[in-house]
Every structure is written in C-alpha cells, then in structure tokens.
Amino acid sequence: MTETTEKYLSTAELATRYRRTKRTIERWVEARGFPKPALAGRGYGSLWLRTDVERWEAEEMEKMSGASEVPDF
Numbered sequence: 001m002t003e004t005t006e007k008y009l010s011t012a013e014l015a016t017r018y019r020r021t022k023r024t025i026e027r028w029v030e031a032r033g034f035p036k037p038a039l040a041g042r043g044y045g046s047l048w049l050r051t052d053v054e055r056w057e058a059e060e061m062e063k064m065s066g067a068s069e070v071p072d073f
Contacts, residue, residue, distance in 0.1 A: 008038065009050055010045050
C-alpha cells in the first residue's frame with residue numbers, strides 16, 4: 001500500500017468495514033455525526049481521512065461505554 005491509500009479510506013472500504021451500503025455511509029454524515037469526506041469526488045467516489053474515521057469510532061465507543069450493547073456501525 002502507498003502512503004496515500006493508508007491515509008484515506010474510500011466509500012467502498014467504509015461500506016465493507018461497517019457492513020453497510022455506500023448510501024448508508026453518506027446518510028451517517030448527515031444524521032450520525034460521521035466525518036465528512038476529506039476529498040469528495042464526483043464519479044470516482046469520496047475519500048475519508050483514516051484518522052477522522054478512527055476518531056469517530058472511538059467517540060462512538062465512548063458513548064457506548066457502560067451501555068449493554070456494542071455500537072451498531
């Protein structure tokens with residue numbers, strides 16, 4: 001992997017990571033506080049900074065600490 005591919009996650013990679021559709025990832029940006037893409041593309045997809053995604057995951061886990069369920073990514 002190149003440094004660029006390690007730094008960014010594509011919409012398809014996020015969909016696979018969370019076992020959701022690409023459209024769900026887009027809706028999360030609108031409704032769940034998911035980070036906005038660092039590079040929004042037309043026709044070639046968007047790219048998210050890996051650090052932004054990992055920060056969001058940590059925040060979601062923090063919200064769920066003490067809860068009986070694991071976050072539904």
